[in-house]
Amino acid sequence: MDIENLMGREFRCKRCGEIHRVSTLYIDNGPSGEIPLFLRKAAGGKNKILLLADTITWEAAGEKYGKLIEKEFNITPVVLSPEKEKRVTARESYLPAIRKEAGSADIIVTVGTGTVTDLGKITGEETGKPVISFPTAPSMNGYTSPVAAYIKEGLKLTIPVKPALAVFSSQEVLSNAPMELIKAGFADSLAKAFANADWQISSIITGESFCSMPYEIVSASEKEYMEKGDMLLKRDPKTLDKLMEALNLGGISMSIAGKSSPASGGEHLISHFLDMYSHLYREEIFAYHGLQVGTGVIFSSLLYEEMKDLSAGDVKILLQETSQEYGKEFERLVSLFPTAGTLLEREFREKMRQIMILRESLHDKWEDIKRKAFPMVYETEKIRKVYEKADIPLHISKLGAGEELVLDSLILARFIRGRVTILDLAGETGILEKVARKYVMGDYT
Numbered sequence: 140m141d142i143e144n145l146m147g148r149e150f151r152c153k154r155c156g157e158i159h160r161v162s163t164l165y166i167d168n169g170p171s172g173e174i175p176l177f178l179r180k181a182a183g184g185k186n187k188i189l190l191l192a193d194t195i196t197w198e199a200a201g202e203k204y205g206k207l208i209e210k211e212f213n214i215t216p217v218v219l220s221p222e223k224e225k226r227v228t229a230r231e232s233y234l235p236a237i238r239k240e241a242g243s244a245d246i247i248v249t250v251g252t253g254t255v256t257d258l259g260k261i262t263g264e265e266t267g268k269p270v271i272s273f274p275t276a277p278s279m280n281g282y283t284s285p286v287a288a289y290i291k292e293g294l295k296l297t298i299p300v301k302p303a304l305a306v307f308s309s310q311e312v313l314s315n316a317p318m319e320l321i322k323a324g325f326a327d328s329l330a331k332a333f334a335n336a337d338w339q340i341s342s343i344i345t346g347e348s349f350c351s352m353p354y355e356i357v358s359a360s361e362k363e364y365m366e367k368g369d370m371l372l373k374r375d376p377k378t379l380d381k382l383m384e385a386l387n388l389g390g391i392s393m394s395i396a397g398k399s400s401p402a403s404g405g406e407h408l409i410s411h412f413l414d415m416y417s418h419l420y421r422e423e424i425f426a427y428h429g430l431q432v433g434t435g436v437i438f439s440s441l442l443y444e445e446m447k448d449l450s451a452g453d454v455k456i457l458l459q460e461t462s463q464e465y466g467k468e469f470e471r472l473v474s475l476f477p478t479a480g481t482l483l484e485r486e487f488r489e490k491m492r493q494i495m496i497l498r499e500s501l502h503d504k505w506e507d508i509k510r511k512a513f514p515m516v517y518e519t520e521k522i523r524k525v526y527e528k529a530d531i532p533l534h535i536s537k538l539g540a541g542e543e544l545v546l547d548s549l550i551l552a553r554f555i556r557g558r559v560t561i562l563d564l565a566g567e568t569g570i571l572e573k574v575a576r577k578y579v580m581g582d583y584t
């Protein structure tokens with residue numbers, strides 16, 4: 140599939156019949172000397188630039204980029220420094236400082252990774268200013284995605300925003316990125332098979348629209364770097380390039396879907412849960428987004444594996460046998476995240492509605508789900524090998540989370556979003572708790 144032909148286009152899809160849009164116009168990767176030229180092209184004559192970075196990304200590339208473009212552009216730098224945490228993370232408290240300068244800017248240029256990009260995209264959406272993104276690491280797929288994730292009132296929210304108009308990743312900057320961020324990007328990018336399978340399941344159960352095109356776009360590129368984790372550890376430029384390309388395609392696949400579903404399923408909810416926990420109780424995150432997601436991917440794969448041989452009859456019996464104590468689970472959630480109560484309640488109510496549908500129809504829809512969704516995911520053994528080659532932590536406890544938190548995150552994460560994933564299928568059939576307890580006991584390490 141030729142992605143170039145999709146850039147900046149709107150088209151009716153032959154697969155699902157819906158209209159799909161890709162609003163990102165350019166994606167480029169070259170020497171950083173090309174930055175002014177690239178920016179001139181993307182800015183289309185506009186001159187006033189808000190240059191957004193945090194203290195780390197400013198040092199890594201922001202200052203240098205600023206110098207490269209200051210002759211031609213009128214630059215206002217906004218450099219975020221950590222507030223009550225060790226590194227800047229995507230929290231609402233950083234937004235006012237950006238908003239203050241965004242009003243008088245023509246364009247918001249973000250120099251950074253997930254946090255800076257998402258904060259820039261949120262401000263861009265609020266002010267109607269276009270965002271141009273200069274990634275400092277191949278660490279996640281948010282550069283081209285139509286969503287931004289941040290913590291509001293203690294809940295990790297994912298909101299729709301315009302994707303970056305253009306993305307320019309300089310080869311020098313990417314190859315000097317911290318290794319933990321490269322690993323995180325690699326781990327995050329391999330969540331797509333699971334995210335798309337979860338989306339397929341949700342579509343079969345709730346009737347929400349599903350399209351196969353987003354996964355088709357990313358699956359070919361995935362094969363080119365998936366087995367090359369060792370090359371990433373050596374910072375091989377070609378493999379880094381492939382990873383960055385795959386991440387940008389992942390973002391575009393979300394634009395096509397018009398939602399985060401093709402790149403974010405149950406495995407992401409586990410990571411979001413950990414982020415919410417660290418926001419309230421710790422000074423720093425457990426690990427970068429993608430590394431947290433990676434452990435979620437392994438857990439999801441265990442659930443898919445545990446359920447793949449069940450018959451519709453088995454599912455019926457398991458549904459009947461599994462107790463439904465949702466009130467207790469909601470109470471536990473609110474006691475962990477008291478500030479998010481109102482927002483959690485909204486998501487929880489939607490989840491309850493979906494669970495009702497799920498419990499009534501899972502038996503009838505089981506064969507369809509088994510035929511369409513289960514073949515999409517990788518087997519645990521395969522994904523473990525791929526991650527191991529890239530030295531990715533496989534178990535949440537390796538990220539520093541204690542036993543109780545690990546269990547809470549695995550069992551409760553499904554309730555922080557009103558969206559059906561494998562966590563719900565497993566939750567309603569009693570498999571989630573069974574696998575989670577074995578997981579905590581170290582059965583799968």
Ligand SMILES: [Zn+2]
Pocket residue numbers: 152153154155156157159350351352
């Ligand atoms: Zn489609």
Ligand SMILES: [Zn+2]
Pocket residue numbers: 279280327402403407428429432
């Ligand atoms: Zn992700």
